[in-house]
Each structure stands twice: as structure tokens, then as C-alpha cells.
Amino acid sequence: MRLLYVVSSIPAFLGMGYLIFFIRRLLTEVLNIRVSNFVTLLIVAVAFALSVPAIDFFRVWAVGYYYFIAACLVFDIISLFIKNDFFKKAVHTGLISVIAVALLIGYGYWNMNHIVKTNFNVSTNKNVKLDILQISDLHLGQSINPQQLEGYVKKMNQLHKDYVCLT
Numbered sequence: 001m002r003l004l005y006v007v008s009s010i011p012a013f014l015g016m017g018y019l020i021f022f023i024r025r026l027l028t029e030v031l032n033i034r035v036s037n038f039v040t041l042l043i044v045a046v047a048f049a050l051s052v053p054a055i056d057f058f059r060v061w062a063v064g065y066y067y068f069i070a071a072c073l074v075f076d077i078i079s080l081f082i083k084n085d086f087f088k089k090a091v092h093t094g095l096i097s098v099i100a101v102a103l104l105i106g107y108g109y110w111n112m113n114h115i116v117k118t119n120f121n122v123s124t125n126k127n128v129k130l131d132i133l134q135i136s137d138l139h140l141g142q143s144i145n146p147q148q149l150e151g152y153v154k155k156m157n158q159l160h161k162d163y164v165c166l167t
Helices: 002-030 037-055 060-079 085-093 095-112 146-157
Strands: 132-135 163-166
Touching (some): 002 060, 002 085, 060 085, 060 095, 085 095
Parallel strands (some): 132 163
């Protein structure tokens, strides 16, 4: 487990480097604030505070953090080829990235709370007829809590299947 934290700290601190660049650019280019040594130290502290929780890949914070970093990088690259000043300012403030990440996470949240029922018929040469229910991608503790799982289990039990698989 310790090795996982060592390995996952690498992208978190690479992201921290990008956040330092991003915040510094936001202050200097967009808000026209002179960045002194003290302000640079504050920027590093803020970037560090935002990056450390992202070391744990299995937390919601890490998802938002890496999506934001990736969106910023993608939009930064796109802004190199687009001359529109409004677009560049929206990229440099992070506004486009925040909107893109909010839409992506919002869609994921909506999708997580709207269960899709899919029926499959599997045939075999054996003379067996089973009715199996499978629920997957629960992410217990991350996406759903034990009370929500209990509600799902009650609904599944009402279906009276031969087997129930949680994967």
C-alpha cells in the first residue's frame, strides 16, 4: 500500500507544478497582480494544499483534481492555435476548464444515480434455467453509502432472482 502512495504522488506533484504555473499566470496575465516572493510562496502553499489530497487516487477529490489538470492542459494546447482573446482569457482564468469538469462530473453523478437495467439471455447445452441479477460498479464508500446499498438490496430482493451478484 505504501508503494501505491509513492507511485500516486508522482502525478499529484506534477499537477502541483502545473497548478503553480496556472495560478501564477492567472494572477499576472489576467488579474495584473505583481507576484512577489511572498506571493510565490503563497502560490506554492495553495498548490501543495490542493495537490496532496489527490495522492489518494480512490477519493473524489483526486478525480476532480486530475480532470481539472487535464482539462487545463488540453485547453492550453488548443489556445495556442486560436487567436481569439476572449477564448484565451477564458482558458487562462480556468473558466472553460471548470465548466468542462463540472459538466463531466455532473454527468457522471447523474449516470451513477440512474441505474440502467439490461437483460441478457445466455443459452447453454445444459438443462438449467437460472435467473441471475448482477449489479456492478458500486464504488461503495465513494459513490454510494451503505444506506443507499441497503435500498438497492431491498429492490433486488423484490425481484426474486435465483442468484444476486455484487461486482
